[in-house]
Amino acid sequence: MHLDLLTDPLVLCIMLPLLGAVLTAALPRRAVLLGSLMAVATSAAAVTLTILVWQSGTLRVALGGWDQKLAISLRADGLATALVVMANIVGLGISVYASGYFRDPERMRAFWPLWLLLWAALNGLFLAGDLFNLYVMLELLGIAAAALGALTGSRDAIAANLRYLLVGLLGSITYLLGVALLYTAHGTLDLDLVAASIAADDELFAVNAATLVLMVAGLALKAALFPLHFWLPPAHANAPAPVSAALSALVVKAAFYLILRLWLDLFAPVTGMAAAMLLALLGAAAVVWGSWRALRAERLKLLAAYSTVAQIGYLFLFLPLLAATPAGPVRDSLLAALVLMAVTHGFAKAGFFLATGLVQTNAGHDRIDDLGGTAQRLPATTFAIALSGSALIGLPPSGSFIGKWLLMQCAIETGQWWWVIVVTTGTLLAAAYVFRVLSRAFGLEPTPLRFITDARAEIPALLLALVSVAVLGLASGPLWTLLGLQAGGDA
Amino acid sequence: MTQTSDRARQRAQARAQERARDLSLLLGVLLALLGAVLLGLYYLALDGGAAPRLAELALARLPESGVGNPVTAVLVNYRAFDTLVELAVLLAAVLGIWSLGPAPPGFQRSGAVLAGMVSWVVPLLIVASGYMLWVGGYAPGGAFQAGALLGAAGVIVRLAGDPTAGLPAEATQRWLLVLGVLVFALVGLGLMLFGAGFLTYPPKLAKWLILLIESAATIAIAAALAAAYVGGRPAPSKAAIDDYGSDSSP
């Protein structure tokens, strides 16, 4: 037996859920047990990985022992690890929740392998160091996600997820064309090597730009950037609650992560202010439109889905600010804020959806206006909604508060003050839609006698929400360390 | 009343159609321009691109890979991870299909001619598949081609009226489906545990490990393709019904 701590967790993060998927697929009757075990093991691997990266910086491994150029690399830098640890903790929460969620054993059996495949794909995406491998991961993600989304079997769900599947395919094939062009131009698929090649060769600027556009266009579809979000609300709103949580909190985030990676790492010499501004404008539109639609949504899950559209929009606002900020502690802070917002949204939205699912199960529907006392009967769930809601709004203390604070600070510093208006508007609208839900928790219904009624379902939601608020809002310093950034990013 | 509403609907439909046409025209123009730009840039890329790319390297390391066919070497050795994930994709698709409910009923039992042909073709395909698998080691061929052929055999069997497409019962079928990923993963992880690194084949064992993986992959791919063609979870056997109860509604 031989364990190489520096590379094994990287592999295990992907292989454990994959193995879990295989086992749960092969032994459907043991699915819950095996799946839960693998979920725990995966999360443990992810946490180990995080600790390692925190201690020793970026980890990488070229699989198969071949040259970096020839082999597929896995690599975990701060950015990837931050998202991995978020995804895996959220994933663990979702797993615990899901273990009690499905009443129908068939669905339960269908859920586990697909969910673990999705999980593997997520970790793979975050950790992959190879452009084509990313494509395969994207496809795995898309297929598993669409299949999971359709798990309720309702017509709406199938229609929505068929659309989602097609969007995903369209996006990934467009991305793949980009990869093909990139290979044509640069002759390698390794992220670092391509990045180096792009930085070195200015002659191919136009080709690189086109490649970037192809890849970003494909990923923007998957990331549901306004107005390409059209597929998201029906897909996320009609999925089973744990799946919605995973889709909204993690899957969309993965696509965004790739955009970010391309934009900041790979194509940094190609990107410019104008293009960043375009994306940010779309992001701003997403913030306003998504929040508005969330406010007007009739169903709780639709509300949550539109909220995701808005939250993704926030992330794009960072691009022009990053473009306008020279390297240094300020830019580092901005980058950390971006990651922090993404991570916070991951936790918060997962908590929100899980709680929402419980409300839905309890009430038999999720029409907001008819929820009446359901929310009141479930104090812990309402709490989870409240906590994650305040993280969605960006109220302190939550990670998104810090994110917004730094975002606005930088917006003012760089003279792009208009983003402040966008953030403000979005925040107000978010407050309106969150409290539109929360106000249902105060009625003349009978008093609940206990705080927690269904521990297995309520505690994961509550804990995830709590992380988004308390942990990320009050102790986000380690994130800077993880990202390898200079601390104390102040003007 | 209904007439007017009908007419209104028709008018709305006409407007929608018109708009769709406008949009498709617009799209056409846009895409044509985009295509042109892409072509131009593609030219630049071809021209100014890094000429050696990975070919030299891949070919140079071929002897260490354990196979003679460079494509197979890439697939199962240099970029084995891709293949592993790709098998997972296939698995995901089948599981997704299964999650949507039981398979639709198969086709009518084939007539004598078709049945005769099937009884000819299927063994041929199986043999061809085996050949493909073997030849993949040093010439074009390999698990995918083999699996595809084998899968095609399943398709033909289903077309000929066997609703199971020649696949075994669900429990076994599940093992077949996961076999590729399972073997791949176990080999990879096993190597890792023994200190070689994930999917790092020791040169001595490389050939045999690859063969093992390829064989498993072939079976898995074939099973997956056939199962996908069946289009749903296999109808549960009687034993399974007793086992799970009758709660198999989607």
Added chain:
Amino acid sequence: MTAQFLYGGAGLILFVLGLWSFLVHAPLLRKLIALNIMGGGVFHVLIAVAYRGDGVPPDPVPHALVLTGIVVAVSATALGLVLGARMQAGEREG
């Protein structure tokens, strides 16, 4: 070089055509076919890259990528088709 460009360029044109078809045509089957055509286009580009001149062994990496891509495309198409079938079945029932 020219052959490469023509082959790959054809792939690009296929891609664009497939895209157009995907976006414009509503039926699922056409969309899936269009997607496959787009995929085919991309594979063209990859194969074109692999070509290194007559008599020189081609670059095996793009070839492997294409193979992988094909399997992925098959999987996705299969799931799409079944989803579509389920939807139609649902429509027929409802």
Added chain:
Amino acid sequence: MSAWLLLVLWVWPLVLSLPASRVRFRQDWAVGATASVAKPVLGPRRSALPWVALGPLPALVAVLAVPLGTELAMPWLFLGTQLGLDATARVYLGFTALLWLAAGLYTAYGERGASGHAGRFDALFLLAMTGNLWLIVAQDLFGFYAGFAMMSIASYGLVIHDGSTSALRAGKVYLVMALVGEVAVFAGLVLLASETGTTLPEPASVRDLSGLTIALLLLGLGVKAGMIPLHLWLPLAHPAAPVPASAVLSGTMIKVALLGWLRFLPVGELALPDWGHNLALAGLATMALALPVGIVQRDAKVILAYSSVAKMGFLMLILGLTLVQPALAPVGVAGIALYAAQHGLAKGGLFLGVGLRKHAGAPGSLAQALILGVLVFFALALAGAPFTSGAVAKYNLKPVLDAAEWTWLGGAVAASAAGTTLLMARFLWVMVRTEPHEESGWTWPLAAWGLLLVLVALFPFAFGKPASWATNAGPIGLGVGIAAAVALLAATRPKLLAPFIGLVSPGDLLALLAPLLDAFRQSGTTLLDDLGQAWSRLQALGAAGFERVFGTPVGDVERGLRQWSLAGALWVGISALLLILLLASRPLVAPDTGADAAAPVPTSTLLRKFRDRIPSLSLS
């Protein structure tokens, strides 16, 4: 040690007010069959002890026992308390305590109105007493103001004690004016503190007052003093209040204003001719209005109230003159204090007498005859007949009057004396015609009254030089003469004078003001209503807009977006735009290499590459 008496003398009544209120804090619901009916928590009259009469006792002791010039500094109390006793304060303390004692005795044993609320009356009585005593011994302006406010507010309860409509109206007028006065005093004191930098004002330290400060102090305290036209509350409050309350209201409380002025104005330090003359004129005007209006009143207590107003006018005149000529201050200040004392005692006697006349003794009894006799004495004293306290006190002020620049002043003062006599005559006339209703138990009130009688009777001999004893006969004689003539006329031809009686209602100017106030209030309400309506219409509009947005069903506005052609067009369009922006962010024009600057055509790197590769596309 005796200095602590200065603290005790006003804390004592404050403490007493609690038992005096007879509030029962404990309510044992479970006890008794009638538990469901809340028992009145204020006890009946005649509780064990005459709390109210006990209140002023320490003050009386202090008058005698505390040496002049004693000071007690308690910087930790309130905003820095300093208690002390100077000559003026001692006089004030003396007559105030005596009058409160007399009124307290009357209250404890005689007052019977509004049964069931005696505790409330007693408590408020003691609170007012506390305020009154505190402000006298307070040398810091906080103490003065606190006592002043406490006294004013508590008195409100005394005024409206019987709860009749007229009492409530009087109370309202009183309260509004008292508050306005208080606010003005507050502002004045703030300014004073700011301008002089001290919170222990004395004439020597307040030389730098601005006009605004002086005006605020004059007006603010003028309300209490009944300065025309701020006197409106006086003729209303006095008849409304129970007898002992009226006695202290008129006897001591309104005098406080003078004390305040003596403290806060630079009396004797600085000549303030303008302010002095103004104040003097205000005093004269007060007298000129109060006397005739008083004469035509029906109610004895109203007549007394107007008399008080007139007397305060006189004191204002004196103070004004003193302000004009600082040299007169020693005489003036002492004189004012003494005059205030004698007037307080006499006026107290008169008020108590009104009550006694009404209830003590049967009609025609000896007691009633005696009461009338004593009332005549008090009336004469008030008017200033020779050998009475009034004459003596007025004589003391003669130097001040004589020193005035106004030559006509002597005549005016004489006229006022005559007028006062007439007013008193009118009062006696009314009293005589009042029908008594005998009630029992008036021993102690009568005794208290007797005390006042003795004090007033002894006053000239205690405080006056013999020369002063027989002064002031002229105007009084004139007044008596006119009174006799009028009385004769009234007796013989009642109809001739009847139209004059009640010609001016109590509160004189208020009758003129009231419609004006009503008009203001009405138009104000209308305006407010209009504003309110406009506001609610605006709100309704907002609500309607809100409803229009949020009330309509949401619909699926994104259905269009979900059409692939539209979404696709957007997607492709955005991608194209992105590409354009990316390409545009680079200078399309290649940077000039410098070496071959001769090359005239700047070409983009992109185009150059095409040109190089594809000759047919070459631009050159």
Added chain:
Amino acid sequence: MSLDLGPLLPGAIVLSSMLPGVLIFLVDEESHLLRTLLNLFGAVLKLVLVGVMIWGVWRGEVFESRLDIAPGLELVLHADALSVLFVSLSTVLWLITTVYAIGYLEYSVNRSRFFGFFSLCVSATVGIALAGNLLTFVIFYEILTLATYPLVAHRGTPEATRGAKIYLAYTLSGGLLLLVGAVWLRTLTGPVDFLAGGVLSGMPASMHGELVAIFVLLLAGLGVKAALVPLHGWLPQSMVAPAPVSALLHAVAVVKAGAFGILRVVFDVYGVEFAAELGLLAILAALASLTILYGSVLALTQDGLKKRLAFSTVSQVSYIALGASLLGPIATVGGMVHLVHQGIMKITLFLCAGNYAETLGVHKVSQMDGVGRRMPLTTLAFSVGALGMIGIPPIAGFVSKWYLGLGGVTAGQHWVLLVLAASTLLNAGYFLPILYRAWFRPLPAAWENEHRFQTRFETMGALLWPPVITAVLCLLAGLFAAAPVSPLQWAQLIARREYGL
């Protein structure tokens, strides 16, 4: 054994109510005893800790807890004289209100939720008080908003949820403005701790325009909670809350947080002299005066007792802002001391109003005839509070008014006297009629919803004694204003430090 309390104490003070609050949520609805114990434990513990802190600050010790929530963003809890003033106020009143609330809600539902948020609310207030920089302030300011919302909505009636919504709309918008202002300021100055005398006076003249704009933003944000006209709309609406909540909202938590924030911004961020130089004080003064008068005028027209009190709060709290807007230590003292004085007076009034409602079912001024005879102690307490509000000496309110007036005059702003005078008259105009009814009008034959408690006094002990105690505090704060450790003395201490005297 010497444990260095310095870096721990402020945090411990915040946590001493927050942790019990969180635990209370978990307590089963029926476990009265456990919940009560937790409540009282937290309240008493906090009181003890604050006592230790007062002692330390008095001796000049420094208490400061710091926590990096992100690099460059520091959560700072710092105890200076001003924070001690506010912390002590909230701690003492929290204890009293908790006792009151336990009695008030004895027969109510959802108590775990109520007390949980109640504790969080106080924690947030204490956090605001101890905030050592603008970021910390903003954080606790928002937490306060969130913690209060469920309290306002607690009753669950349609009016309650509506009131809560309005409350939330106002306060969240305000919070956002504050946030933007704080962020903007930070871009100019970097991280800045609150410092007596302000930190901005060194800014170059070219930035003055921005600083004015930031001030307006901050003021708008704080003004919402401080109920400055025209941002006061939420306050009367939130009167639907249970009485202890209203009391806490008005006397300690929400409104006061806004006012306290204004003090902080004027004194410890801008520095009062610099603010005057920028002309900011004039804006503040105008707003405060307008609010004082407008609130009082509206209070006159209210029949609902709590609404009248609410508008009175609108008016009274602006005294604090007024004090901050006048240059000079005396007015500063007036504003600061009113922070405490208004608190104890207003809480007395609200607790009394709660007693009337709970015991007699009396909610309107017009129903208050004779309540003084039925509930003498409560009414006595109410009278003390009301007279104090008017400014009748020697109750606490007079002290504030005196210092404000004197400070205004000293600063050459004589119009302040006019404002105070008008306000006094208006206060009298809406309070004295209540007292008149309570004491002088006859009792009705029966009260509609009278509730007889099994007790020897007019109402349940837990309801009765809290307002009596606070009324006594009002008297003591006034009577012993000049004595050491009175609120006034603390305010003077603060003013001396702010002006460097």
